[in-house]
Amino acid sequence: MTANDAIRAALGRAAERLGAPGAEVTLERPRDPAHGDLATNLALTLAKVLNAKPREVADRLVAVLDLPPGLVRKTEIAGPGFINFFLSEGELSAVLGAVLAAGPRYGRSESGQETAINVEFVSANPTGPLHVGHGRGAALGDAIASLLEWTGHAVTREFYVNDAGAQIDKLARSLWARVQQRVGRTAEVPEGGYQGDYLVELAEEILTSEGRAFADLSQDEGLRRCRAIGMRSQRAEQDEDLRAFGVKFDVVFFESELYRLGLIEQTLRHLAERGHTFEQDGALWLRATAFGDDKDRVLRKRDGTYTYLLPDIAYHRHKHERAFRYAIDVWGADHHGYVPRVRAALLALGLPEDFFEVEIVQLVRVMRGGEEVRFSKRTGDFVTLRDLFEETGVDAARYFFLMRRGDSQLVFDVDLAKSQTDENPVFYVQMAHARMSGIFRVAGRAPESVSADDVALAVLDAPEEIDLMKELAAFPGVVTRAAQEREPHRITGFLDGLARVAHAWYHKYRVLGEPPPREQGRLVLARAVRQVLANGLTLLGISAPDRM
RNA sequence: GCGCCCGUAGCUCAGGUGGAUAGAGCAGCAGCCUUCUAAGCUGUUGGUCGGAGGUUCGAAUCCUCCCGGGCGCACCA
Numbered sequence: 001m002t003a004n005d006a007i008r009a010a011l012g013r014a015a016e017r018l019g020a021p022g023a024e025v026t027l028e029r030p031r032d033p034a035h036g037d038l039a040t041n042l043a044l045t046l047a048k049v050l051n052a053k054p055r056e057v058a059d060r061l062v063a064v065l066d067l068p069p070g071l072v073r074k075t076e077i078a079g080p081g082f083i084n085f086f087l088s089e090g091e092l093s094a095v096l097g098a099v100l101a102a103g104p105r106y107g108r109s110e111s112g113q114e115t116a117i118n119v120e121f122v123s124a125n126p127t128g129p130l131h132v133g134h135g136r137g138a139a140l141g142d143a144i145a146s147l148l149e150w151t152g153h154a155v156t157r158e159f160y161v162n163d164a165g166a167q168i169d170k171l172a173r174s175l176w177a178r179v180q181q182r183v184g185r186t187a188e189v190p191e192g193g194y195q196g197d198y199l200v201e202l203a204e205e206i207l208t209s210e211g212r213a214f215a216d217l218s219q220d221e222g223l224r225r226c227r228a229i230g231m232r233s234q235r236a237e238q239d240e241d242l243r244a245f246g247v248k249f250d251v252v253f254f255e256s257e258l259y260r261l262g263l264i265e266q267t268l269r270h271l272a273e274r275g276h277t278f279e280q281d282g283a284l285w286l287r288a289t290a291f292g293d294d295k296d297r298v299l300r301k302r303d304g305t306y307t308y309l310l311p312d313i314a315y316h317r318h319k320h321e322r323a324f325r326y327a328i329d330v331w332g333a334d335h336h337g338y339v340p341r342v343r344a345a346l347l348a349l350g351l352p353e354d355f356f357e358v359e360i361v362q363l364v365r366v367m368r369g370g371e372e373v374r375f376s377k378r379t380g381d382f383v384t385l386r387d388l389f390e391e392t393g394v395d396a397a398r399y400f401f402l403m404r405r406g407d408s409q410l411v412f413d414v415d416l417a418k419s420q421t422d423e424n425p426v427f428y429v430q431m432a433h434a435r436m437s438g439i440f441r442v443a444g445r446a447p448e449s450v451s452a453d454d455v456a457l458a459v460l461d462a463p464e465e466i467d468l469m470k471e472l473a474a475f476p477g478v479v480t481r482a483a484q485e486r487e488p489h490r491i492t493g494f495l496d497g498l499a500r501v502a503h504a505w506y507h508k509y510r511v512l513g514e515p516p517p518r519e520q521g522r523l524v525l526a527r528a529v530r531q532v533l534a535n536g537l538t539l540l541g542i543s544a545p546d547r548m
Numbered sequence: 549g550c551g552c553c554c555g556u557a558g559c560u561c562a563g564g565u566g567g568a569u570a571g572a573g574c575a576g577c578a579g580c581c582u583u584c585u586a587a588g589c590u591g592u593u594g595g596u597c598g599g600a601g602g603u604u605c606g607a608a609u610c611c612u613c614c615c616g617g618g619c620g621c622a623c624c625a
């Protein structure tokens with residue numbers, strides 16, 4: 001147990017004694033060293049609950065605080081009611097033993113208790129290549145899934161394919177038109193169809209493999225074949241892009257499966273049985289307004305076909321049937337208006353209120369050479385995810401997508417992502433890892449051969465070394481918080497900070513060639529720093545190279 | 549018109565369940581290479597936290613209104 005954990009736990013017990021059980025205790029590292037090694041604002045947050053002045057609450061907290069002996073050399077109350085802790089000499093270095101003992105697992109926790117969570121992301125229509133927006137969703141969804149795994153949840157990464165809707169018909173008609181054009185006939189890609197060159201190429205491939213007679217098929221048969229071929233081909237390309245981007249899905253779920261299983265009808269029946277549907281103007285409606293939506297929504301149109309809402313409801317209901325406790329969907333900002341109606345429908349079905357959660361990913365603007373790279377799916381002129389990561393590398397692309405909160409718009413600077421200097425954040429972090437590795441390479445020994453046992457870690461007393469140990473100690477808490485908030489950018493932020501201190505330390509001090517006790521101590525520190533950098537990068541799906 | 553997200557240093561962004569003098573990187577300025585990677589490090593300039601009210605002992609953070617940007621408001625997906 002590190003000092004952080006011990007103090008946090010003791011504060012939790014103290015809060016309980018004051019009559020505030022379950023209080024969320026946050027320990028932070030004060031910017032100003034005069035404020036101690038660790039500090040908490042617990043008294044300030046409890047002041048309201050306990051109806052007392054913050055300083056008074058702090059006094060009472062400190063009075064009942066039962067810290068493990070020898071951990072803290074001084075506890076003080078400061079400012080409006082902060083409690084500052086000054087750790088005992090050498091106490092901080094205990095984190096090094098913890099990091100080395102846990103290794104790749106340092107930062108993981110069991111708090112999720114194997115709760116089953118479904119994380120659905122990307123879920124692009126199988127009608128064309130993935131673009132940069134999908135890439136951001138892929139990086140974010142994958143990282144959120146990893147964060148949940150790191151905190152002990154049983155996670156399923158899922159991709160949903162709309163293979164039964166109107167978009168596929170458009171794909172088929174667009175492709176068929178390209179086939180006709182290719183054999184010299186007059187044909188036009190339909191209004192709102194897919195204009196991209198990729199269908200021109202696909203049409204050519206079809207004519208090569210199937211022969212020119214393919215173009216002479218009846219319209220019905222041609223469309224049917226185009227539908228199947230087009231979807232299979234686009235799905236395959238998306239899968240290949242995602243694989244190359246380092247994202248692996250556990251489940252790819254097809255909308256057509258819902259029809260095959262009869263879940264569409266069943267869902268409709270359940271909604272009707274619960275009395276949440278009604279007929280009007282020849283259509284069947286969901287009474288969404290009874291569940292927080294601002295309009296009622298059509299489920300079955302006047303022409304007898306279903307709106308796309310119904311399959312989506314059935315799909316999420318099915319997730320619940322599949323025994324997931326939570327379903328987290330990562331959606332593009334252009335779908336945010338759709339959230340209330342799905343939520344309303346799931347409430348109408350009686351699912352738990354917290355079952356369905358949506359993380360919105362805002363749009364990505366790509367800058368190159370100081371200019372915005374315009375893209376438009378409609379005209380077929382857009383930046384594909386593959387174009388992007390082939391240019392910048394997968395590591396840089398993933399890191400850049402994860403650097404910012406999902407709900408703020410992202411400016412992706414391609415030139416920066418490609419640059420091999422300290423200005424490039426991903427490069428900077430990886431470089432810190434490589435430098436730590438380099439020490440062991442030069443020493444001619446494996447990092448794993450260094451043990452914290454029998455080493456007098458009190459030799460690690462430089463300010464930079466103290467800082468590093470505090471950073472390392474903070475990592476598990478950062479992971480927990482990032483998982484709770486579904487905010488992977490907290491990890492990139494942490495890594496950047498750790499790398500900064502690591503570079504400063506590396507630059508100022510030497511490890512190899514120091515007197516043996518000091519060399520030993522610094523090797524332990526270098527191994528721990530390397531481990532935590534690697535853990536953070538790995539969590540985000542980014543490589544941790546031993547040399548650059 | 550209504551709804552959601554955003555507006556913090558020249559630029560890109562943290563901080564946002566109210567708390568200690570508002571932070572980082574880049575750019576700018578001034579320095580640092582007998583080094584385990586200078587592919588790096590140090591110092592420094594720079595802010596009416598979009599604006600105006602309000603709640604509070606205390607507001608970048610919460611509430612109201614306004615301004616600006618983005619995205620939605622289908623019996624399309």
